[in-house]
Amino acid sequence: MRILCLGLLAVIVMAVSGCGYNAIQRQDEQVKADWSEVVNQYQRRADLVPNLVNTVKGFASQERSVLIGVTEARARVGSVQATPELLNDPQAFARFESAQAQLSSSLSKLLVVSEAYPQLKSDANFRDLQAQLEGTENRIAVARNRYIKAVQDYNTTVRSFPSNLTASVFGYKEKPNFSVTNEAEIARPPQVDFNTAPAPASGAAN
Amino acid sequence: MNLLKLAGTWLFVLSAFLSSGAGAQAPIPALTTHVTDVTGTLADAQRASLEQTLQAFEAKKGSQISVLMVPTTAPETIEQYSLRVVEQWKLGRKNIDDGVLLIIAKEDRTLRIEVGYGLEGALTDATSSRIINESIVPRFKQGDYYGGVAAGVDSIMRVVDGEPLPPPDQRASGPAQLAHYLPVLFVLTLVAGGVLRVLLGRLPGAVVTGGAVALVAWMLSGALFIAAVAGVIALAFTLLGSGLGAVAGARVIGGQPGRFGGDSGRTIFRGGGGGFGGGGASGRW
Numbered sequence: 001m002r003i004l005c006l007g008l009l010a011v012i013v014m015a016v017s018g019c020g021y022n023a024i025q026r027q028d029e030q031v032k033a034d035w036s037e038v039v040n041q042y043q044r045r046a047d048l049v050p051n052l053v054n055t056v057k058g059f060a061s062q063e064r065s066v067l068i069g070v071t072e073a074r075a076r077v078g079s080v081q082a083t084p085e086l087l088n089d090p091q092a093f094a095r096f097e098s099a100q101a102q103l104s105s106s107l108s109k110l111l112v113v114s115e116a117y118p119q120l121k122s123d124a125n126f127r128d129l130q131a132q133l134e135g136t137e138n139r140i141a142v143a144r145n146r147y148i149k150a151v152q153d154y155n156t157t158v159r160s161f162p163s164n165l166t167a168s169v170f171g172y173k174e175k176p177n178f179s180v181t182n183e184a185e186i187a188r189p190p191q192v193d194f195n196t197a198p199a200p201a202s203g204a205a206n
Numbered sequence: 207m208n209l210l211k212l213a214g215t216w217l218f219v220l221s222a223f224l225s226s227g228a229g230a231q232a233p234i235p236a237l238t239t240h241v242t243d244v245t246g247t248l249a250d251a252q253r254a255s256l257e258q259t260l261q262a263f264e265a266k267k268g269s270q271i272s273v274l275m276v277p278t279t280a281p282e283t284i285e286q287y288s289l290r291v292v293e294q295w296k297l298g299r300k301n302i303d304d305g306v307l308l309i310i311a312k313e314d315r316t317l318r319i320e321v322g323y324g325l326e327g328a329l330t331d332a333t334s335s336r337i338i339n340e341s342i343v344p345r346f347k348q349g350d351y352y353g354g355v356a357a358g359v360d361s362i363m364r365v366v367d368g369e370p371l372p373p374p375d376q377r378a379s380g381p382a383q384l385a386h387y388l389p390v391l392f393v394l395t396l397v398a399g400g401v402l403r404v405l406l407g408r409l410p411g412a413v414v415t416g417g418a419v420a421l422v423a424w425m426l427s428g429a430l431f432i433a434a435v436a437g438v439i440a441l442a443f444t445l446l447g448s449g450l451g452a453v454a455g456a457r458v459i460g461g462q463p464g465r466f467g468g469d470s471g472r473t474i475f476r477g478g479g480g481g482f483g484g485g486g487a488s489g490r491w
Contacts, residue, residue, distance in 0.1 A: 037483070127332075127335070127339075128332035128335070128336075129332075130335075131331045131332045131334070131335030131336075131487050132330070132331045132332055134331065134335075134487065134488070135330075135331030135334075135335075135484075135485055135486060135487055136331070138285050138484045138485075138486075138488075139483055139484040139485060141285070141484065142289060142483055142484030143483070143484070
């Protein structure tokens with residue numbers, strides 16, 4: 001009797017691990033870890049913003065609209081809670097994405113504007129901040145890449161047979177992934193402007 | 207007809223995508239030395255001197271600093287390329303993540319310092335950026351590549367040196383040390399097993415051999431379980447056959463067969479398994 005029970009237990013254990021339960025657990029944890037890294041790096045960027053704004057303000061206070069844009073975008077980022085539960089809610093995920101994208105674009109606007117102030121550009125503090133910002137943007141890119149890969153693995157497991165059965169029994173759903181943030185920009189053909197008569201519509205690509 | 211045309215277009219698009227998308231990345235050279243110069247910019251003596259400096263630093267501090275000069279990173283940016291390099295090379299010690307890569311793309315006129323997780327606190331983005339812009343770039347602008355690299359490496363070493371890190375491995379820990387003794391143990395048990403079996407007879411000889419192997423394995427590995435398994439295996443094999451028990455017994459405590467005596471001499475430089483997360487700074491000249 002006991003042997004029978006043990007045998008049954010062994011069969012169950014093997015069945016559970018054989019149908020992808022453990023793989024789902026492992027990949028789910030990996031996704032969470034990679035997501036934490038993404039949030040961590042975004043937080044790092046958000047923490048840089050006040051310093052950056054203050055430094056730029058000291059040299060280029062007339063760029064009010066740009067500075068206010070950055071500050072507002074920073075505030076909006078802070079209002080979106082980036083909890084792990086966010087991963088199971090595509091809408092909240094999209095909100096998070098759009099808030100971060102807004103901050104990205106307003107920060108790059110700020111850096112473009114600052115090009116016009118030689119004094120600001122040669123300021124040691126600003127240069128350090130700029131280096132930190134660049135480094136953080138790069139870290140964000142790396143973290144996002146790793147997250148994308150982790151989600152890809154996870155979603156493949158959740159959707160493929162037979163682990164999809166396990167996933168549906170235990171309620172594991174696909175997780176949202178990052179999309180290309182500047183989709184619209186990429187889709188638009190690059191415009192070269194030589195300050196002459198506008199070129200005819202660029203329909204060269206088939 | 208229309209369908210055929212459509213299919214043709216698809217095929218064309220697909221092939222264009224495949225040829226441009228996949229496999230078009232710049233190759234990553236194999237890691238064999240601290241200084242890897244694909245462009246042939248550095249003279250042999252210069253390369254050797256840098257190599258020696260970095261080797262000495264690794265022996266003293268444990269951190270792995272490496273220099274890579276490539277012609278170009280196209281089509282990727284230097285950030286993407288250098289991350290691929292460090293993910294493949296795995297500079298720095300495992301779980302300490304104290305690797306640094308100074309990468310220079312000569313024709314692109316870009317360079318980058320890629321910093322491992324464990325050194326991000328010391329070699330911050332701002333510090334890396336300063337090293338690039340104040341030590342390296344001015345020399346590169348004058349065409350003094352060796353001077354730039356040497357100055358950069360020097361600054362990096364000084365920053366890393368100030369960071370309290372675990373002391374360098376005397377490569378005397380755990381399985382590495384065990385692997386050193388494995389051949390000895392193997393020969394010893396082979397001989398002893400044979401002799402004892404002849405002297406004492408099959409069963410007592412096997413028991414004594416098993417016990418001896420277990421004892422030695424215990425002394426070497428410090429783990430009672432491993433010792434017991436090694437002893438039992440040695441016993442069984444001595445009992446059943448020739449001195450083969452020793453081989454199997456020795457294998458168990460080594461953990462990884464085929465790796466004994468592996469990295470003796472250490473002429474080939476290898477990454478220690480450190481992780482990177484995109485920290486560091488880039489610059490151009």
